[in-house]
Amino acid sequence: MSNLPVFEMFYSLQGEGKNVGMAAYFIRLAGCNVGCSFCDEKKAWQTSNSKQMSIESIIKEIKKTNAQNVIITGGEPTMYDLTELTKEIHDLGIKTFIETSGVNEITGYWDWITLSPKQNAFPLESSLIKADxxxxxxxxxxxxxxxxxxxxxxxxxxxxxxxxxxxYLQPEYSQMHKILPSIVEYIQQNPNWRLSLQMHKMINVK
Ligand code: SF4
Known part of the structure; x- marks a missing residue:
């Protein structure tokens, strides 16, 4: 089995988007080929800050929890082939979710794909098509x-x-109080959009 660079893993609640409030085991992979100025996970850009873990040992950690959902995030998790990991997670009867900017091909088996496009690196067409x-x-x-x-x-x-x-429109956290009134007004004028807040930061969980 191959290894993946794991920056951190933890069991928490999904704080953003449609699945907000859902208990999920997070696997944050290190490495990012996008480089957003506002990134709040800059420490995860370098694989030197991560631990190379076998898929077997990642699965072992997930199994220690009660998790029914696994969210793979980063960094930019699509830098890696996630076919084997997502297959193993599915074999446990656990659902798979990914958070990506969509700049690389999305590999693996996914129950939910969150695409957060970035202006400095547009998503691939194939990623946009797959996004939920x-x-x-x-x-x-x-x-x-x-x-x-x-x-x-x-x-x-x-x-x-x-x-x-x-x-979803999500305020950049450091600008939230400044930009939030404009987002609320925008959604009122353009009701196909919804508001996403980083709930986990507000309730002070990881
Ligand atoms: S894609 Fe995500 S992890 Fe990478 S720099 Fe942008 S916000 Fe940070």
Missing amino acids: EIKVVIAKEEDFLFAERMKQRKTDLSATQKSNISF
């Missing part, structure tokens, strides 16, 4: 234009595929 939800981080007024562009692209690509896509 689109979550755009808003730090300033101009970001609404990018959000609309991503929404339109997803809608065009998904015309004959997944329906029921959820589109």
